[in-house]
Amino acid sequence: MLKISELAAQTGLSAHTIRFYEKHGLISASERSEAGYRYYSDADIRRAEFVKTARNIGFSLDDIGQLLSIRLDKDSHSCQEVTDITQHKLDEVNGKIAELKIMQQTLQRLLDSCGGGPEDATHCSIIEALEEGDVASTVSARNGGHS
């Protein structure tokens, strides 16, 4: 049985974050001392580490909640459900990468067009490009949302 700060040390999550995750149903302490102190069992620790791993990969807390409920009752969930969550996340990540690559290209082109020297910005090609709006590849999807 670990106390919260010990679980924090083990997982690398802060005690604050552990309580925050508990409030959101991700982690719980299967025991409490008389004074209300949280005590974490081996199963609790494994669950916390599952959460930590999933978070490191980039899953949202909501995704993690779904993955945890699958983990809790594997028999009544399919692999399909797991890959759906994973694929959905991958799509999201791929979308963001695509957006960022457009930004990257635009920024790189701007940098290439301007030496960046100590001369004044009167004829700076970056400022000019921004003024003329002819920055070509602008990002179409400004929000990160999806269906």
Add this chain to the structure above:
Amino acid sequence: MLKISELAAQTGLSAHTIRFYEKHGLISASERSEAGYRYYSDADIRRAEFVKTARNIGFSLDDIGQLLSIRLDKDSHSCQEVTDITQHKLDEVNGKIAELKIMQQTLQRLLDSCGGGPEDATHCSIIEALEEGDVASTVSARNGGHS
């Protein structure tokens, strides 16, 4: 002279957003009617379009503020300052891309390891990987901050 909704139509920004940008010093109306209505001159419109273009590229409002003050007094700013802002942004973008690529690889590997069929998740390799924490390439930089 355009009214706010006309400027909104021209720039594709909402009237709300234009007022929000004004509150943050990015856009202003050089005239007001007696009743307080905003009226935008050609120079105002060009400035608003500059802001819009910079935002589309992905610059933060803070970056845009700096770019605008360079634009306002080009003589006393160098190209160096402009490329610094741009390079800084590019570094940020490259950092995010790197993070996302790690997520992408991990997710793809997980998907490859699990067929995603209708069988139950008892032996799901994705769930197992999360349980064992051996997900290899985890993302080190979780926050987007930098010096």
Add this chain to the structure above:
DNA sequence: TATAAGCTTAGAGTTGGCTCTAAGGTCAAT
């Protein structure tokens, strides 16, 4: 002149994931 569309303001709400505070109770070591 009446109706509707459009404008004004200050300020609150949204998103996701923390992060921290205040005010107090508990526990181990000296």
Add this chain to the structure above:
DNA sequence: ATTGACCTTAGAGCCAACTCTAAGCTTATA
């Protein structure tokens, strides 16, 4: 017995960039 480290809670605050509301004033059209 007293320090000091640790624990508890509810709830506020933070970040960026919006997004929206409420309540009231103005303007154009019929």
